[in-house]
Amino acid sequence: MGASVFVSGAAGAVGSMAGQFAALAGAKRVVGSAGSVEKTKYLVDELGYDAAFNYKDGPVLQQLQSAFPEGLDIFFDNVGSDHLAAAVEVLNDFGRVALCGTISAYNASEHRAVPVNAFKIVTKRLRMQGFIAFDHEDLRKDFDSRVGAWLENGQLAYRETVSQEIEAVPAAFTGMLTGANTGKAIIRLADDQA
Ligand SMILES: NC(=O)c1ccc[n+]([C@@H]2O[C@H](COP(=O)([O-])OP(=O)(O)OC[C@H]3O[C@@H](n4cnc5c(N)ncnc54)[C@H](OP(=O)(O)O)[C@@H]3O)[C@@H](O)[C@H]2O)c1
Structure with missing residues (x-):
């Protein structure tokens, strides 16, 4: 069976693609977070997410635990802070995190660090990898043909x-x-x- 996947900032440009790519790659469950009821509805109704929650409705940790009662395998993070700290708690052993961005910090007038439980990163043997898209230009041809085909076939929705x-x-x-x-x-x- 595929992995369970969580995408933060899921209704944005990157997040809306990340969740659909995960589903097309065989994920067993894809859940996204976004900042309004309209956006969570968009995630489920138009992008095919299995579920979505509004991170403004309550603590991300509680909402994430409810969304993944059997734990989480992969987290694609656009947000950082409370989303990253919560995911570390909910990730299963050998879980993986793709650190794409930390948008919650870009416009903050004061730095609000949210502690991430490093002990759990160790004991659960989690792997976290930051990346910059430009580092992977060598994969562009493969990306263009694969994603181009999904677009042509109507398998990807976007706004x-x-x-x-x-x-x-x-x-x-x-x-x-x-x-x-x-x-x-x-x-x-x-x-x-x-
Ligand atoms: N690593 C790379 O190579 C790479 C390349 C491109 C972009 N990025 C990163 O990917 C992320 C998404 O970029 P994008 O271009 O697709 O932007 P985007 O998601 O289209 O727009 C930003 C969204 O972030 C959400 N947001 C803002 N403040 C937030 C907060 N405090 N907590 C949670 N969500 C918040 C807002 O949606 P809500 O209404 O849901 O709050 C907003 O619509 C950014 O962190 C960006 O830096 C990384």
Whole structure:
């Protein structure tokens, strides 16, 4: 059987793809977190997540424990802080974490470190790997053909939040940090037909 997978920041550009990729790769259960009821509904109804929770509804740890009563195998983290600390508690032995981003810290006016239980990382033999997408340019051809085929076959759903013109950049950027976007945040600088 496949792995159980949790994706934080799941309704964003990266997260919405990560959850669908996991399902297409054979995960047995994919759960996402996002910051509104509309977004959690989007995850389940449109992206095919098995379940989703709103991290603003209560402590992430409790919601994650309810979502994975049999424990978690893989965590794809876009958020950091409370999400990462909770996942360390819920991950099964030999669980794996792909550290993609820590968006909860980017716009914080004061640093709010959430302690991660390092003892559990040791005793559960967890593996955590940060990565930068550009490090993996060698895989681009494989990515393009695999993901291109999924897109052509209609196996991937996505949304874009499009703003118009360069003047929209500041609001669109800060909106992305506060959850105004669903899917990829895009600024359209000129009409496609021009
Ligand atoms: N490693 C790499 O190579 C790489 C490449 C690209 C992006 N990234 C990282 O991947 C993550 C997602 O990037 P993206 O471009 O796809 O952005 P995005 O997810 O489309 O937009 C950011 C989302 O983060 C959520 N968010 C903001 N503050 C939060 C908080 N305190 N706690 C939880 N969620 C919060 C908001 O959604 P809600 O409404 O759900 O709160 C917001 O819509 C970022 O951390 C980014 O730095 C990494």
